[in-house]
Amino acid sequence: MSDLIRNSAEAQAAALAAGEVSSVELTQAHLDRIAAVDGAVHAFLAVTPERALAEAKAADERRAAGQARGELDGVPVAIKDNIVTKGVATTAASRILEGWIPPYDATVTQRLAGAGLISLGKTNLDEFAMGSSTEHSAFGPSRNPWDLDRIPGGSGGGSSAAVAAFEAPFALGSDTGGSIRQPAAVTGTVGVKPTYGAVSRNGLIALASSLDQIGPAARTVVDAALLHDVIAGHDPLDATSIPEPWPSMTAAAREGRASGSLAGVRVGVVKELNQPGFQAGVKELFQQRLEQLAAAGAEIVEVSAPHFEYAIEAYYLILPAEASSNLARFDSVRFGLRVEPDGGGTIEQVMAATREAGFGPEVKRRIILGTYALSSGYYDAYYGSAQKVRTLIQRDFDAAFEQADVLISPTAPTTAFKIGERIDDPLAMYLNDLTTIPANLAGVPGMSLPIGLAAEDNLPVGLQLLAPAKQDARLYRAGAAIEALLADELGETLVARATGLAAIEGGSN
Amino acid sequence: MSEITPETVRHLAGLSRIALTDEEVERFAGELDRIASAVSRVREVATPDIPATSHPIPMSGGLRADEPGATLTAAEAVSGAPDHDGARFRVSAILGEEQ
Numbered sequence: 001m002s003d004l005i006r007n008s009a010e011a012q013a014a015a016l017a018a019g020e021v022s023s024v025e026l027t028q029a030h031l032d033r034i035a036a037v038d039g040a041v042h043a044f045l046a047v048t049p050e051r052a053l054a055e056a057k058a059a060d061e062r063r064a065a066g067q068a069r070g071e072l073d074g075v076p077v078a079i080k081d082n083i084v085t086k087g088v089a090t091t092a093a094s095r096i097l098e099g100w101i102p103p104y105d106a107t108v109t110q111r112l113a114g115a116g117l118i119s120l121g122k123t124n125l126d127e128f129a130m131g132s133s134t135e136h137s138a139f140g141p142s143r144n145p146w147d148l149d150r151i152p153g154g155s156g157g158g159s160s161a162a163v164a165a166f167e168a169p170f171a172l173g174s175d176t177g178g179s180i181r182q183p184a185a186v187t188g189t190v191g192v193k194p195t196y197g198a199v200s201r202n203g204l205i206a207l208a209s210s211l212d213q214i215g216p217a218a219r220t221v222v223d224a225a226l227l228h229d230v231i232a233g234h235d236p237l238d239a240t241s242i243p244e245p246w247p248s249m250t251a252a253a254r255e256g257r258a259s260g261s262l263a264g265v266r267v268g269v270v271k272e273l274n275q276p277g278f279q280a281g282v283k284e285l286f287q288q289r290l291e292q293l294a295a296a297g298a299e300i301v302e303v304s305a306p307h308f309e310y311a312i313e314a315y316y317l318i319l320p321a322e323a324s325s326n327l328a329r330f331d332s333v334r335f336g337l338r339v340e341p342d343g344g345g346t347i348e349q350v351m352a353a354t355r356e357a358g359f360g361p362e363v364k365r366r367i368i369l370g371t372y373a374l375s376s377g378y379y380d381a382y383y384g385s386a387q388k389v390r391t392l393i394q395r396d397f398d399a400a401f402e403q404a405d406v407l408i409s410p411t412a413p414t415t416a417f418k419i420g421e422r423i424d425d426p427l428a429m430y431l432n433d434l435t436t437i438p439a440n441l442a443g444v445p446g447m448s449l450p451i452g453l454a455a456e457d458n459l460p461v462g463l464q465l466l467a468p469a470k471q472d473a474r475l476y477r478a479g480a481a482i483e484a485l486l487a488d489e490l491g492e493t494l495v496a497r498a499t500g501l502a503a504i505e506g507g508s509n
Numbered sequence: 510m511s512e513i514t515p516e517t518v519r520h521l522a523g524l525s526r527i528a529l530t531d532e533e534v535e536r537f538a539g540e541l542d543r544i545a546s547a548v549s550r551v552r553e554v555a556t557p558d559i560p561a562t563s564h565p566i567p568m569s570g571g572l573r574a575d576e577p578g579a580t581l582t583a584a585e586a587v588s589g590a591p592d593h594d595g596a597r598f599r600v601s602a603i604l605g606e607e608q
C-alpha cells in the first residue's frame with residue numbers, strides 16, 4: 001500500500017479498476033501519509049478524513065454495482081483553499097475568513113465530485129494567493145519535500161508540496177501570475193495553467209479576475225491531463241467561460257507519451273525569458289535539454305518578445321487594481337471576521353478595524369497599491385498604461401506563435417529559495433514571477449514540467465511550455481513527449497528522488 | 510520619484526477601509542514608493558496609438574438564458590456572516606453620533 005501512494009493517479013485508477021485495491025484503502029493510505037508527514041510539510045490547512053472515507057465507500061459501492069463514474073472514480077485529490085467547498089471551511093489562508101463555511105460548492109468542486117474523486121482536504125497558499133512562497137499564509141508556510149527549509153513555491157505551495165510529498169496524487173491550484181507553474185518547478189512536479197476561460201472560476205475566491213485560472217498540479221503530465229479533463233468546459237455561472245467544446249487533454253498527453261517524439265515541432269526559445277541573471281544550474285540544464293529536444297526532432301528557433309520586459313510592471317498594476325476591488329467584499333458583514341473597535345463604532349470604523357486585523361501585510365500592500373493605481377489622476381498613467389502593455393504582450397505572443405508551435409523557457413529564474421530569504425523585500429519577491437506572468441496577461445496556456453536537478457544545489461528545475469490560446473492539447477502532447485524523452489534519465493517521476501522527508505519516513509515506518 | 514508619502518498612504522488606507530497603525534503607514538510608504546517607481550515604467554511604451562486590453566480572451570455577451578436557477582436560501586446566504594438573525598445580515602451602526 002505504501003508503494004501505491006507513490007504511483008501516478010493513472011496507476012491508482014487502474015488498480016481500482018482491476019480490483020487490486022478499494023477506494024477506502026487507497027484513501028486511508030493517503031490519510032495515513034498525511035498524518036505521518038504533514039506535521040513537517042504543512043501542505044494542508046484542513047484534512048477531512050471522515051468525509052473522504054464516506055465518499056470512498058460510496059465510490060467502492062458504485063464500482064461494485066458496475067456504475068463507476070469514469071476512470072478517476074475513487075481516486076483522492078486535494079483542493080487549494082481559495083476554492084470553495086460546501087460545508088468545509090475555506091479560508092484562502094486569511095484570518096479574515098477563518099472559520100467560514102461556504103454554503104455552496106465551486107463548479108470545479110462539483111465536477112470533481114461528479115467524476116467520483118475523493119477530496120482529502122484543503123491546501124495552503126499565500127493569503128488570497130498573493131505570493132510566490134506560501135510565506136504570506138496567515139497559518140504558516142508550507143515546506144518543500146526536497147528540503148524542508150525551502151519554499152514549495154507559491155501561491156499554490158500547499159498543492160505542490162502535497163503532490164510532491166505523496167500526500168495526494170494530484171491537486172487543484174489557481175494561477176494568476178504563475179501560482180501553479182512556479183510551485184511545480186521548485187518541487188519537481190507538473191503544473192498547468194489552462195487557457196483563460198477553459199476552467200470555470202465560479203467559486204474561486206477572486207484575486208484578479210482577468211488573470212485568475214484554475215488548473216491541475218500533478219506528478220505526471222498524463223495525470224495533469226486527467227484532472228484537467230474533469231474540471232474544464234463551459235459553465236454558465238462564469239461569464240468569462242469559453243462556450244466551446246474541448247478535445248481530450250488525456251488523449252493528447254497519452255499520444256505524446258507514446259510517441260516520445262518532437263519530430264516537426266517548432267520550439268521557440270523566448271530570449272527575454274532566459275536571462276543572464278538566472279541561476280547557472282537552471283540555465284545549464286535548460287540548454288542541455290534544448291539540445292536533447294533538437295535531437296528528438298524538434299526545430300529550435302529563437303524568438304523575441306520585446307515587451308515581456310514590461311510584463312511584471314503591468315502585472316503589478318493590474319493585479320492590485322483588480323484585487324483592491326475584489327477584496328472589498330470582505331466588509332465585516334457577509335463573511336468571516338468582524339472586529340469592533342474599542343467602545344464600538346460605525347460600520348465604516350468596524351470595517352476598517354476588521355480589515356486591519358484580518359488582512360496580512362502583503363494583502364494590505366496590494367490593496368493600497370491597487371487603490372492608488374485606480375485613483376483619480378493616476379488611473380491613465382498606471383492602470384490605463386498597464387492595459388496597453390497587455391495589448392503589446394499579446395501582439396508579441398501572436399508574432400512568436402507565427403514562428404513556433406510552442407514556446408519554452410525555464411519556469412523560474414532560480415530553484416527553491418530558503419524560507420525567510422526574500423520575505424522582507426516585496427519587490428525582489430515580485431521578480432520571481434518574471435517568466436510566468438506573460439501567459440496570464442495574454443490568457444495563453446502554460447505548463448511546467450520537471451527536467452532534472454540543478455548542478456549547484458541538487459534541487460528541481462522546471463521547463464515552461466506555452467501554447468497559443470485554446471491550444472492546451474498541444475501543451476499536453478509536447479509536455480508528455482518531453483517527459484517520455486527524459487524518463488530514461490529521470491525515471492517515471494523526478495520527485496521519487498526527493499529526500500527531504502527521509503528522516504520522518506525512516507522514523508515512522 | 511517620491512510620490513507615495515505617509516500622507517498618501519493614510520488617504521489610500523482610508524479609501525480602502527483599512528485602519529493602519531503609524532508603523533504600518535511608514536513602512537508601506539517606503540515600500541509602495543519603490544514599487545510605484547518600478548511599475549511606472551509601463552508608461553515608456555504605452556503610447557496613445559496602442560489600444561487597452563482589459564480581458565485576455567475577447568468575448569461578447571456572456572449572458573445566459575433568463576431562467577430561474579438554483580439559488581441559496583436566505584438562511585444559507587447569511588450562514589457565514591459574523592452576525593445575523595437567521596435571514597438577514599445584522600450590521601453595525603450606519604451613522605455616528607455626529608451625523
